[in-house]
Amino acid sequence: MLEIKDSKKILTTPISAEDLKDIHTGDIIYISGSLTTCRDDVHRRVVEEGLTIPIDIRDKAIFHAGPIIRTLGEDHYEVVSVGPTTSMRMEKFEYEFVKETGVRVLVGKGGMKENTVRACQEFGCIHCVIPAGNAVVAAICVEEVVDAQWLDLGMPEALWSCRVKEFGPLIVSIDTHGSNYFEEKKIEYNKRKEEEIAKINKEVGFIK
């Protein structure tokens, strides 16, 4: 469900493909509901080993992140600190992963590439980034850890399913219309870089 509250765009799980239609790269959104940490090993298990993910993430959100978790009692956990990890590492799995799981929102750090763009367009999904290095802001959006699976992968790699409230701000980097914020930005950056190198090089001919 998509609602606008105090001019904040909030996606609440379950999220439909329809909810994502009017969301575009560069938009700022927040997520409420179910957000599960999924990174390298979970992607590998689902895509390469063909295992069924033990937490249902269909129409929900995942977070490319490895949290610091405090155990409060048996099956009772708290997120002390959590922040995004580089999404690009999941790029090679993401098309199959989205297809397999039906996840609607991917949250991470930095851009992703064509595999993910294709998945987002075909299956109705978006990729967003949360400003990194803000572990406390992110951790306090987590209301409760509702489930933990695949703990054999270790703390950072396990599945931590969280109930979050207005988790964000999230900046949309890949939308359902084929747009990719970082790839478009990179073209700009590289063009400007060449111009700046030419300028600097006029002044650094110190070796005569």
Add this chain to the structure above:
Amino acid sequence: MSKEIQVKKMTDIIAAFVGYTGIHLPDDVLAKLTELRSKEDSPMAGLIYDTMFRNIELAKELDRPSCQDTGVLQFWVKCGTGFPLINELEALLKEAVLQATSETPLRHNAVETFDEYNTGNNVGKGIPTVWWDIVPNWDGCEVYTYMAGGGCMLPGHAMVLMPGEGYEGVTRFVMDRMTSYGLNACPPLLVGVGVATSVETAAMLSKKALMRPIGSHNENERAARMEKLLEDGINAIGLGPQGMGGKYSVMGVHIENTARHPSTIGVAVNVGCWSLRRGHIMFDKDLNFKVASHTGFTM
């Protein structure tokens, strides 16, 4: 004070200081981020800076590490030959990291190479890293502390150029790194550049360059000029906070240099992210200390 009490005292101070630097950013970084925040005018850059400053406040208030990646601990010590704990220093720095790791808490970031397991206590073979500068005829000791996060270590790069490539080659070497890896290293960055003779001399200088306070300049006029040219050039690329676009990409560019072999230019780049967790603490022979990097730290 007995040796044992002295060691414990210095260990406790360093442990508390390391923990403190994981929660509070240094004064110069805060001042620079405040300045850059006020100069950005796009709503997206504004929102990212708002988030960063909210995080800085929350970390303080809740006494939690500001970034979940509390890095690998690295120390650069300038130790006088007459400093009473010179023999104990390296061991006590390791002990201080163990202490800070459980007290703060810090993330367990030491993975033994080849055997490939996480040691689970944030120390390992050669971790924390300790770099020594021995200062003759002095009885004090200065310690720079640094939390090297994964994201901001990735852009690190060193190579040896042929002199024919000149300082133009140095420019391209640094600039290319900014658009390939820099944008994912949580800008605005502090960029350290070493210009020397071989890979390791350049690499070491590029790290030491990050320890210099923001706003300081290389004492060589041309090197200082190049710092400014690179700073303006990287800013003009427009990475902005988090690499999402903005007017400023860096907090500064620091170049450190030595002489070189006629046939080589060793060059290296090292970056620190916006969450630049570096500290600078100075001890006298009686273990009275002064902190240069953070005004708020007390024992």
